[in-house]
Amino acid sequence: xxxxxxxxxxxxxxxxxxxxxxxxxxxxxxxxxxxxxxxxxxxxxxxxxxxxxxxxxxxxxxxxxxxxxxxxxxxxxxxxxxxxxxxxxxxxxxxxxxxxxxxxxxxxxxxxxxxxxxxxxxxxxxxxxxxxxxxxxxxxxxxxxxxxxxxxxxxxxxxxxxxxxxxxxxxxxxxxxxxxxxxxxxxxxxxxxxxxxxxxxxxxxxxxxxxxxxxxxxxxxxxxxxxxxxxxxxxxxxxxxxxxxxxxxxxxxxxxxxxxxxxxxxxxxxxxxxxxxxxxxxxxxxx
Amino acid sequence: xxxxxxxxxxxxxxxxxxxxxxxxxxxxxxxxxxxxxxxxxxxxxxxxxxxxxxxxxxxxxxxxxxxxxxxxxxxxxxxxxxxxxxxxxxxxxxxxxxxxxx
Amino acid sequence: xxxxxxxxxxxxxxxxxxxxxxxxxxxxxxxxxxxxxxxxxxxxxxxxxxxxxxxxxxxxxxxxxxxxxxxxxxxxxxxxxxxxxxxxxxxxxxxxxxxxxxx
Amino acid sequence: xxxxxxxxxxxxxxxxxxxxxxxxxxxxxxxxxxxxxxxxxxxxxxxxxxxxxxxxxxxxxxxxxxxxxxxxxxxxxxxxxxxxxxxxxxxxxxxxxxxxxxxxxxxxxxxxxxxxxxxxxxxxxxxxxxxxxxxxxxxxxxxxxxxxxxxxxxxxxxxxxxx
Numbered sequence: 001x002x003x004x005x006x007x008x009x010x011x012x013x014x015x016x017x018x019x020x021x022x023x024x025x026x027x028x029x030x031x032x033x034x035x036x037x038x039x040x041x042x043x044x045x046x047x048x049x050x051x052x053x054x055x056x057x058x059x060x061x062x063x064x065x066x067x068x069x070x071x072x073x074x075x076x077x078x079x080x081x082x083x084x085x086x087x088x089x090x091x092x093x094x095x096x097x098x099x100x101x102x103x104x105x106x107x108x109x110x111x112x113x114x115x116x117x118x119x120x121x122x123x124x125x126x127x128x129x130x131x132x133x134x135x136x137x138x139x140x141x142x143x144x145x146x147x148x149x150x151x152x153x154x155x156x157x158x159x160x161x162x163x164x165x166x167x168x169x170x171x172x173x174x175x176x177x178x179x180x181x182x183x184x185x186x187x188x189x190x191x192x193x194x195x196x197x198x199x200x201x202x203x204x205x206x207x208x209x210x211x212x213x214x215x216x217x218x219x220x221x222x223x224x225x226x227x228x229x230x231x232x233x234x235x236x237x238x239x240x241x242x243x244x245x246x247x248x249x250x251x252x253x254x255x256x257x258x259x260x261x262x263x264x265x266x267x268x269x270x271x272x273x274x275x276x277x278x279x280x281x282x283x284x285x286x287x
Numbered sequence: 288x289x290x291x292x293x294x295x296x297x298x299x300x301x302x303x304x305x306x307x308x309x310x311x312x313x314x315x316x317x318x319x320x321x322x323x324x325x326x327x328x329x330x331x332x333x334x335x336x337x338x339x340x341x342x343x344x345x346x347x348x349x350x351x352x353x354x355x356x357x358x359x360x361x362x363x364x365x366x367x368x369x370x371x372x373x374x375x376x377x378x379x380x381x382x383x384x385x386x387x388x389x
Numbered sequence: 390x391x392x393x394x395x396x397x398x399x400x401x402x403x404x405x406x407x408x409x410x411x412x413x414x415x416x417x418x419x420x421x422x423x424x425x426x427x428x429x430x431x432x433x434x435x436x437x438x439x440x441x442x443x444x445x446x447x448x449x450x451x452x453x454x455x456x457x458x459x460x461x462x463x464x465x466x467x468x469x470x471x472x473x474x475x476x477x478x479x480x481x482x483x484x485x486x487x488x489x490x491x492x
Numbered sequence: 493x494x495x496x497x498x499x500x501x502x503x504x505x506x507x508x509x510x511x512x513x514x515x516x517x518x519x520x521x522x523x524x525x526x527x528x529x530x531x532x533x534x535x536x537x538x539x540x541x542x543x544x545x546x547x548x549x550x551x552x553x554x555x556x557x558x559x560x561x562x563x564x565x566x567x568x569x570x571x572x573x574x575x576x577x578x579x580x581x582x583x584x585x586x587x588x589x590x591x592x593x594x595x596x597x598x599x600x601x602x603x604x605x606x607x608x609x610x611x612x613x614x615x616x617x618x619x620x621x622x623x624x625x626x627x628x629x630x631x632x633x634x635x636x637x638x639x640x641x642x643x644x645x646x647x648x649x650x651x652x653x654x655x
Contacts, residue, residue, distance in 0.1 A: 036389075037388075037389075040388050040389050041388050044388045061573075067569055067570055067571060068569075068571075068573050070569065071569050071572075071573050071578075071579055072573075074579040074581075074618070075577070075579060075620075077408060077461070078395070078397070078408050078409075078410045078459050078461075080410075080457055080577070082395055082410055083395070083410075083412050083457065086395075187387070188383055191383040191384070191386040191387055192379045192383040193375060193379050193382070193383070194334055194375065194376075194379070195336055195337070196336045196337070196338050196368070196371075196372075198375065200383065200386060202386050202388075203386075206386075206388060217573070233573065233574035233576050233577045234574055234576075236456050236576060250337060253336050253337045253338055254334070254335070254336060254337065255335035255336065255337055255339075255340060257333065263333070287573035287574045404614065415622075417600075417622065419600065434536050435536055443610070444608070444610055445610060445612065445613050446607065446608070446609070446610070446613055447607065447608040447610075448605060448606070448607050448608075449536055449537055449541075449605065449606040449607075449608075450604075450605050451541040451601060451603055451604055451605065452601070452622075453596055453599050453601070453603075453604035453605070453621050453622045453623075454604060454605055454619065454620070454621060454622070455576060455577045455578075455620040455621060455622055456576065456577075458619070458620065459618075459619060459620045460607075460617065460618065460619045461581070461617070461618040461619070462607070462613065462614065462616065462617050462618075463613070463614040463616060464610075464612055464613040464614060465612045465613070465614070466612045
């Protein structure tokens, strides 16, 4: 576990944040503490579900329901994301027209690095997700970007996640007030009610994981992104993190934002950071 | 349920509009302009509801078909929905913090 | 192009366990596309497994078999290194075939 | 029993297996008589797949009725996580199994899949089926010329037919 390092880093960030936000948000200044947030977030789930093994939260609804777990295990014998995974592996290895490839865009040739995404890019001053980085890689090499929600993007991220399976999520919060602001904005987005149903992300994935909403068993928010991308039976296909956010919005009757909108990038940053230490399990299979 | 507040607002607004005479194109234009303004404000707050979008589209479609009664009713409903979403976004500016795990 | 058939066949000396996953839409003819038009039925009808010149398993499928169908079975009489030939045909005359080595 | 499910003499067409032939077979047991092995056979059973009700489909496929058997273990989830992909498997301790078929009673056409089990193949199959709504699922095992069945209910809340 990288706790110690994170705590050190975190306290530096907090100190800085106190300075940066002192002027505008006096009340909030003592609250922006990602390390404490992550700890509280994890403890909430660990206490709410004392029988679920910590590393099992990343298996979503299957960590919560025995009958579904069995169906999942049967599916995992030959998982439905198999084709996407194979396609992703092939695509990842195929060179661009200029002869370069995805491996040239990523640390360690793109292998075993999923747990470090999203990261905060201090040059841009924004969160960069894996999906965004992949499309930027394509564009930098003269290739057209892919749709963020499915097919090629899901295949590529499936392969990259697969090479990182079991590695603990390891999201860094650099010593930069903008990173802290992004984290805070992601948190705000996560807890804010929206749509005609008046649901926040937390309404379902914090308050009611394991329960059924209509037919679906809700996944716990803790580690929910560690399984991305996912094959959803409901979609009869693969979907990315972007697709998951968009469909969650639609289901609460909120008009989704554009893929990779700042809010989505930030909420991905928040959710990934609070899942630090939990293993990457993607690509996943879900109902 | 937790969604009672905006829904109650919506109900109050929609119930308050029965009109005696048949609506005209002008009635529609006025109702639609008001709805559109609220719609744009909600979009600016990045909190549009899917139902606002569909109801506004239904208003336009009814007007195009010459059914101004229905067009005005839909436009008013869309305005009410948009306003409820604005209310939601505004109150959530602080309210979300109550939900936070600490 | 990659084969539409993914297969795992493993022998424990006596029994060979076979699992396959096939990429196929298995459209049942009741679903509509984005434009609201019915997607015509398109599904695998027959799937056959042959080993050492003998059919070891034959499936007749209708439209109720799930998209990207999966099936698992076991048989006796083969050993590691033997070839297992798998072939399918669908209702539109499509087909695919592959040969896997038993591991 | 030695072999024969191969693409053997196409004497065994669909029409034969439905009617008189299969009735005759019951008495013949496991004699090395080609059509025996062909009970549910060779040609794609198009008519059986067209039948709406389970009873009609079983009749079209086998030409006879089945009796329940506790020697069949049908494994299906109580609640399907998604009607589009329901893992169903069956295994049996019955002898001389020649075919295993799956029927989903509430689907538009009940017959879902039918598997030929040649000699030497273990009478055990796992597959994934679509279910339109909550339904009984029946596995029919053809063994020694007779039909045996096991049934289980699967609750479906998200249908497999776009519901």
